[in-house]
Amino acid sequence: MRLRDLGGLIVIDFIDMADPRNQRGVEQRLKDAMRYDRARVQMAKISRFGLMELSRQRLRPALSEGNHITCPRCNGVGVIRDTESCALQVLRILQEEAMKEGTGAIHAQVPVDVATFLLNEKRNDVMKLEARHRVPIVLIPNMHLETPHYHIERLRQDDDRLEDTTASFKRVEEIEETKADDPYALKSNEDKPVRPKQVPVIKNVIPREPAPVHVEADKSAPEAAPAAEQPAKKGFFARLIAFFTGDEKPVEEKPAEKAEEDKKARDEQREGDKRRSRREGRRSRRSSSERQNRHETTAEERSDEKHTRRERSARRLEETPADKEARENMEHTTRRRRSRRRPSGLKPLRKRPRRP
Numbered sequence: 001m002r003l004r005d006l007g008g009l010i011v012i013d014f015i016d017m018a019d020p021r022n023q024r025g026v027e028q029r030l031k032d033a034m035r036y037d038r039a040r041v042q043m044a045k046i047s048r049f050g051l052m053e054l055s056r057q058r059l060r061p062a063l064s065e066g067n068h069i070t071c072p073r074c075n076g077v078g079v080i081r082d083t084e085s086c087a088l089q090v091l092r093i094l095q096e097e098a099m100k101e102g103t104g105a106i107h108a109q110v111p112v113d114v115a116t117f118l119l120n121e122k123r124n125d126v127m128k129l130e131a132r133h134r135v136p137i138v139l140i141p142n143m144h145l146e147t148p149h150y151h152i153e154r155l156r157q158d159d160d161r162l163e164d165t166t167a168s169f170k171r172v173e174e175i176e177e178t179k180a181d182d183p184y185a186l187k188s189n190e191d192k193p194v195r196p197k198q199v200p201v202i203k204n205v206i207p208r209e210p211a212p213v214h215v216e217a218d219k220s221a222p223e224a225a226p227a228a229e230q231p232a233k234k235g236f237f238a239r240l241i242a243f244f245t246g247d248e249k250p251v252e253e254k255p256a257e258k259a260e261e262d263k264k265a266r267d268e269q270r271e272g273d274k275r276r277s278r279r280e281g282r283r284s285r286r287s288s289s290e291r292q293n294r295h296e297t298t299a300e301e302r303s304d305e306k307h308t309r310r311e312r313s314a315r316r317l318e319e320t321p322a323d324k325e326a327r328e329n330m331e332h333t334t335r336r337r338r339s340r341r342r343p344s345g346l347k348p349l350r351k352r353p354r355r356p
Contacts (some may be wrong), residue, residue: 002037007058014050027052071168081148086110087117090150091125097154104157109172110150115141144170213225255309 001010017023025044030052034041040057047053081089088108097106099141102228111116118139130137154160186298319327 002039005058005062007039007056007061010056010164012045012054016050027186045265073149083113083147085115086148086150087114087122089148090114090152091118091122093152094126094137097152098135098137100154102156103133103135103154103225104159104162105136105138105155105204107153107155107171108141108150109140109142109145109152110144111147112141112143114147114150115139138168138318140168140171144172187205 014026018027024073027043027050031043034043037056039059041054044052045052071078074080087110090108094106094108097103124141126137129135316324
């Protein structure tokens with residue numbers, strides 16, 4: 001890739017590797033090999049089909065641009081029309097030119113084989129065009145033209161060349177190269193677009209690590225004394241005497257460090273206040289939601305109790321004396337049964353004798 005300076009999206013098809021460790025090993029070796037490339041390379045992992053995609057930036061123009069030219073016959077298309085297709089295309093263009101207003105005549109210079117096809121196989125179509133639009137059509141076989149090139153010229157009614165009586169075979173040399181919209185039409189060298197050469201995006205590649213520079217020190221120049229900037233160090237006895245006498249001055253903090261510490265403290269306090277406010281907000285929201293749920297629950301219970309009481313009162317008003325007596329007997333039986341029930345596994349309570 002570096003030798004041919006390949007650029008764009010590159011797909012590498014490796015053999016099938018069942019073990020993922022082998023795939024990782026291949027990827028690592030390829031990355032190690034790409035470290036020496038000056039171009040910018042982006043790599044992807046090997047897919048399950050054994051394909052690896054990578055994109056590489058081109059540093060120099062392509063080799064084909066400097067050693068190749070565009071084909072003058074196909075204009076870089078790669079294919080050309082055959083004789084019949086080119087003749088039909090010329091016939092359609094003749095019809096379009098004849099339908100325009102103010103057309104006095106049409107002169108078409110075409111290759112020899114195309115002119116032969118039009119004058120023999122398509123003679124009736126050319127005559128119909130002339131009769132329908134009342135425009136004379138002159139087909140000029142030109143030996144200097146090759147398929148699919150052609151040159152069609154439309155003359156207006158006030159053109160002086162309509163009165164020219166020159167024979168058609170002598171007009172071959174009077175071709176004026178004009179710019180046409182069709183890619184197969186004949187074009188001059190000035191009208192042909194110049195293919196721009198690709199200019200590398202990275203012209204001057206900067207190395208990752210700058211090369212070390214060897215600087216020879218000037219021995220004659222006096223060296224700067226660092227002791228001038230730093231305070232003079234005291235001896236052991238001097239520091240001991242200063243410690244006992246109290247003459248030792250506390251080390252003053254630098255204003256920059258002190259300001260930085262104050263800023264950090266303010267930031268920490270601000271963050272703590274934010275966290276505390278968020279925590280209090282969550283608690284307040286939780287407590288308000290709980291109170292609302294409790295209020296809704298109590299309201300529902302009250303409404304259910306009211307509804308039950310109303311139903312009971314309505315039933316008692318509607319029941320007959322016999323039903324009332326049966327209900328009272330049933331309630332009395334239920335109370336007796338409840339009083340006789342005792343929890344399982346517990347001994348019956350003994351009645352204590354009363355003290356005299």
